[in-house]
Amino acid sequence: MNTDTLQNRCFDEIKIGDTASVSHTLSLHDVQLFAAVSGDLSPTQLDNALDRQQGPGDVSAHSMWLGAQLSGLLGNQLPGPGTVHSGQDLEFLAPLPIGEQVTITITATAKDPASQRVSFDCRGVNARGETIMTGTARVIAPRVKISMARPDAAQVSIQSHDRFEHLVERCRQLTPVVVAVAHPCDASSLGAALQARREGLIEPILVGPLARLHAVAEEQGFDLSGVELEDVPHSHAAAFRVVELVRLGKAAALMKGSLHTDELMAEVVNRQTGLRTERRITHAFVMDVPTYHKPLIVTDAAINIAPDLDTKRDICQNAIDLGHVLGIECPKVAIICAVEGINSRMVCTTDAASLCKMADRGQITGAILDGPLALDNAISKEAARIKKIDSLVAGDPDILVVPDLAAGNILAKQFTFMSNADGAGIVLGARVPIILTSRADNRRAKLASCAVACLMASAAVAQGSTIAGA
Structure with missing residues (x-):
C-alpha cells in the first residue's frame, strides 16, 4: 500500500488475530508537543523532560503520550480512518525515558456484529524487550471504505529550544572551564553559576562579599561546598578582582553577577589593567x-x-x-x-x-x-x-x-x-569570553551563555592563545 495514503478496514474485513504495530522513539519534541496539545504544561510534564538531573520522567505524563500513540495506531492503521474510539483500559508498568524506543502492538480479540464494535489487546514494549503497557481498547469499526492522503506531520510544530541543548551537550564532552564570577550576590546570578557547575560546564570562582554570598545561598538552598570563594568588600572590588584573576592565568572566562554591566566592563577595558586586545x-x-x-x-x-x-x-x-x-x-x-x-x-x-x-x-x-x-x-x-x-x-x-x-x-x-x-x-x-546574563533570562538562556563561553575558551586553548583578537 502507498505509504502516503491511509486506507481503512471495515468491520467485515477485520478478523480475530489481525495485528498492527508502530514503533517510535520518545523525544523532547514529543513531550513538548503533547503538553501543548493536551494543555498539561505542569512542571511534572515539562521540567522532568528538560532537567537531566531528574529521573526518567513521571509515569503519568508519559502514559498519556503512550495512550495517544495507541489512539493514533487505531485511527491510522487498524481499523484506520473512520474509526470511533469507544474506550480503553490500560495499565502502565514503567516510565518511558526520553530517547528510548517503544513498540505498540494491537491484536483484534473480539467482534460484536450488532454494535460493529471490535476489541483489541494492546501492548507496549521498550527497546530492552520489557513490557511497559498492557490493556484493552474498544472501537466502533468503520462501515464505509475510506482512502485518504496521509497528513504531513511535519506541518505540525511547536516552538522548541533544542539548539541550545546541543550546545550544552557539546560542552559536557569538554573539561569544565574556570570562570571568575563577579559579585553573584542575588539568586539569579548565583543560581546560574551553580547550575552551570552542576552541568559540568564551568568551575566557578565566586568573587564577592562572603557574608552576602552565604546569605543568598542559605536563603535559596544553594550548596556552596567545593566551590572556590574570594572575599571582597563590594562590587567594584569584585569587578577588579575577576579581571585580575584572568590576567594571573587563574580563570579562562568571566561571568557577570549582580553588578551593573558598565561596572564590570570599565575594568575589562581599562588600558593598564584590563583585558583589551x-x-x-x-x-x-x-x-x-x-x-x-x-x-x-x-x-x-x-x-x-x-x-x-x-x-x-x-x-x-x-x-x-x-x-x-x-x-x-x-x-x-x-x-x-x-x-x-x-x-x-x-x-x-x-x-x-x-x-x-x-x-x-x-x-x-x-x-x-x-x-x-x-x-x-x-x-x-x-x-x-x-x-x-x-x-x-x-x-x-x-x-x-x-x-x-x-x-x-x-x-x-x-x-x-x-x-x-x-x-x-x-x-x-577581550582576552577571554565574558558571559552576560540578565535577571530576566530563563534557565536555558543562562546555561547556553555559559556553554558558548565554554566552547570559546576551549577553542582558544586548542589554538594556543586566549581568543581571536588576542
Whole structure:
C-alpha cells in the first residue's frame, strides 16, 4: 500500500488475530508537543523532560503520550480512518525515558456484529524487550471504505529550544572551564553559576562579599561546598578582582553577577589593567528563535552604542569568529538596515556596502557578507525573491549585524518576547569570553551563555592563545 495514503478496514474485513504495530522513539519534541496539545504544561510534564538531573520522567505524563500513540495506531492503521474510539483500559508498568524506543502492538480479540464494535489487546514494549503497557481498547469499526492522503506531520510544530541543548551537550564532552564570577550576590546570578557547575560546564570562582554570598545561598538552598570563594568588600572590588584573576592565568572566562554591566566592563577595558586586545570589544546574542531554521547571532546589542565603520568591521569579525567556534564553517552575514538599497543619506547603507567590499579585499575574513539588507529580505527567501534580490545570504543568514545598539537591543528583545526566543549573551574581542546574563533570562538562556563561553575558551586553548583578537 502507498505509504502516503491511509486506507481503512471495515468491520467485515477485520478478523480475530489481525495485528498492527508502530514503533517510535520518545523525544523532547514529543513531550513538548503533547503538553501543548493536551494543555498539561505542569512542571511534572515539562521540567522532568528538560532537567537531566531528574529521573526518567513521571509515569503519568508519559502514559498519556503512550495512550495517544495507541489512539493514533487505531485511527491510522487498524481499523484506520473512520474509526470511533469507544474506550480503553490500560495499565502502565514503567516510565518511558526520553530517547528510548517503544513498540505498540494491537491484536483484534473480539467482534460484536450488532454494535460493529471490535476489541483489541494492546501492548507496549521498550527497546530492552520489557513490557511497559498492557490493556484493552474498544472501537466502533468503520462501515464505509475510506482512502485518504496521509497528513504531513511535519506541518505540525511547536516552538522548541533544542539548539541550545546541543550546545550544552557539546560542552559536557569538554573539561569544565574556570570562570571568575563577579559579585553573584542575588539568586539569579548565583543560581546560574551553580547550575552551570552542576552541568559540568564551568568551575566557578565566586568573587564577592562572603557574608552576602552565604546569605543568598542559605536563603535559596544553594550548596556552596567545593566551590572556590574570594572575599571582597563590594562590587567594584569584585569587578577588579575577576579581571585580575584572568590576567594571573587563574580563570579562562568571566561571568557577570549582580553588578551593573558598565561596572564590570570599565575594568575589562581599562588600558593598564584590563583585558583589551587589538579588536574592539563587542557583544553578541546567540539566539534560538523557534520560528527560524537555525541558530542566529545578533550583534551588537549591548556594548557599542553608535559604531563607526571600523567598529562595525570588528563587530563583524568577532561574530564570524564566534560562528566558527559554534561549528559554522562559513557564516552568512547579513548587514541589516531599514532598506536594501544604498542611500547616501543613510550612513548604515553606505557602511554596509563598505563592509561587503572589505570582505572582498580580505579585511574581513571567513564569511560571506551581503548588505544592505532590510530585515524582511534578510530573513525571508520569498521576500528577497519578490524584491528581486539575488543573494547567497538573503533568507539564510547565520549572523545579523545591526546598525546600532538600539536597533540590536530592540531586535533581540522582539525575538525574545514576541517569538519566544532565547538569547545567550556573550562579550567578544577581550582576552577571554565574558558571559552576560540578565535577571530576566530563563534557565536555558543562562546555561547556553555559559556553554558558548565554554566552547570559546576551549577553542582558544586548542589554538594556543586566549581568543581571536588576542
